[in-house]
Amino acid sequence: xxxxxxxxxxxxxxxxxxxxxxxxxxxxxxxxxxxxxxxxxxxxxxxxxxxxxxxxxxxxxxxxxxxxxxxxxxxxxxxxxxxxxxxxxxxxxxxxxxxxxxxxxxxxxxxxxxxxxxxxxxxxxxxxxxxxxxxxxxxxxxxxxxxxxxxxxxxxxxxxxxxxxxxxxxxxxxxxxxxxxxxxxxxxxxxxxxxxxxxxxxxxxxxxxxxxxxxxxxxxxxxxxxxxxxxxxxxxxxxxxxxxxxxxxxxxxxxxxxxxxxxxxxxxxxxxxxxxxxxxxxxxxxxxxxxxxxxxxxxxxxxxxxxxxxxxxxxxxxxxxxxxxxxxxxxxxxxxxxxxxxxxxxxxxxx
Numbered sequence: 075x076x077x078x079x080x081x082x083x084x085x086x087x088x089x090x091x092x093x094x095x096x097x098x099x100x101x102x103x104x105x106x107x108x109x110x111x112x113x114x115x116x117x118x119x120x121x122x123x124x125x126x127x128x129x130x131x132x133x134x135x136x137x138x139x140x141x142x143x144x145x146x147x148x149x150x151x152x153x154x155x156x157x158x159x160x161x162x163x164x165x166x167x168x169x170x171x172x173x174x175x176x177x178x179x180x181x182x183x184x185x186x187x188x189x190x191x192x193x194x195x196x197x198x199x200x201x202x203x204x205x206x207x208x209x210x211x212x213x214x215x216x217x218x219x220x221x222x223x224x225x226x227x228x229x230x231x232x233x234x235x236x237x238x239x240x241x242x243x244x245x246x247x248x249x250x251x252x253x254x255x256x257x258x259x260x261x262x263x264x265x266x267x268x269x270x271x272x273x274x275x276x277x278x279x280x281x282x283x284x285x286x287x288x289x290x291x292x293x294x295x296x297x298x299x300x301x302x303x304x305x306x307x308x309x310x311x312x313x314x315x316x317x318x319x320x321x322x323x324x325x326x327x328x329x330x331x332x333x334x335x336x337x338x339x340x341x342x343x344x345x346x347x348x349x350x351x352x353x354x355x356x357x358x359x360x361x362x363x364x365x366x367x368x369x370x371x372x373x374x375x376x377x378x379x380x381x382x383x384x385x386x387x388x389x390x391x392x393x394x395x396x397x398x399x400x401x402x403x404x405x406x407x408x409x410x411x412x413x414x415x416x417x418x419x420x421x422x423x424x425x
Contacts, residue, residue: 077169079145082106083220089144090122090130091151093210101146104221113223130212138214140205145170145179146223151207154185157341160319161384164191165247165344168254170224174201179222182207194319195251196258252327252345255320264324271307273300274325276334276342279313286335287398287408292357292416296333299420307331313339331355331423335395335409340379348387353423355391356380357411391419 085107092102103112103122110121122130130136147170149162167181167188174181180200183189184207192202205213215221256264275293278286286292297309310325326332326345334340335357346352358378380390393416395409 077173078225079170079173080111080223080225081220082109082111082223084108086138086214086217087219087221088138088212088214089146089221089223090127091207091209091211091213101148101151101223104146104223111223127212130210133210133212135208135211136213137205137211140203140213140215141219142180142203142205142215143178143219144203144205144213144215144221145174145181146221147181148224150182150184150188151209151211152184154187155338156187157338159185159187159191160341160344163188164251166224167192168195168251169247171195171197171201173222177222180204182213184208191319194258194260194323195254196260248344249327249347252323255323256327259320261318261320263318263321267321267324268308269324269328272310272325272329273305273307273331273333274329275309275311276332276337276339277311277313278335278337284335284337285408286357286395287410288413289335289411291413292333292411295413295416296420299417299424303424305424335411336378343379343384343388346388350389352387353389353391354380354385355393355416355419355423356385357395357409357416358392359395359397359409389423391422393419 082104083106087104087106089104090102101113102116103110105111112119112121131138145167147163147167149158149166152158152162163184167183170181173179180203181192181197182203182205183192189202193199207213259265273296275296277289277293278284279289293311299305300307300309307330310329312322312325322342323345326342327347329346330351331353332340332343332346333355336359340356343354356378378392379385380392394412396412397407398410399407
């Protein structure tokens, strides 16, 4: 795979990652004894002042004298949760793997989950940095060492274009990651697993956050519809589990359809083969529209993985969920899938 990388060396080389509170997604800038370069969506912004650099150097998160040649990947320091690690870090990091191996570099990660995902691809631990990226952090390598920065087309022209890098996952990177995980099988969980085509139902599985009160009914409807239409695929049901990335990669990489609620598990769409014959039915709830530039990237009427490019390569259907009050004491409201709409969506994808 081909990626654009800038190498910075000469004297002590440092890189600074800002806090996410400032609204940018990349490490801010990298410098050596003679030059400073702004990175990613910091392009054309202001450089750090001497006072700010001094403040960063006194920060308890600061690391200096790191005796490693580093590969800096976008989003390494930003969000350790499963969905962001899978969509905003892993494809970019894996795209640099050939370069990292050839140059003997170490990829900087920001969480144990990011490390776990890279190791699941079969990448040797020696190519992962001992340091851990964090927000509002200054990191400097020893003299004679260098920092390599993966370039992106990030440009904050419209206030939300930084999400478009997710399209990278559908230029073949996601499928290569899945193949690497299946081949490596670092946990030994895939020895007897099927490679036949599958329909994958991603459930909430009793999770307290955004609980679904009729998830079992939705699953049974998928099962019954497949039987009625004579669908040949295996029906696979599981929860999104960050601890078993290779299992999810193996299942999703052979999926012809994925069905389930909006949530972290849907980030596994990374592994799907793109095309109009790959169907997604995502359960969504209505959410208010946020105009461009108002605190976060704009979203459409329904919060869905379809937006910002993630759903572009697939045949995509949205099915609404409604909030319903719980009859149990001390219980919060749950979500109820509109089963009539789900039936219509299933009949649409399997005509």
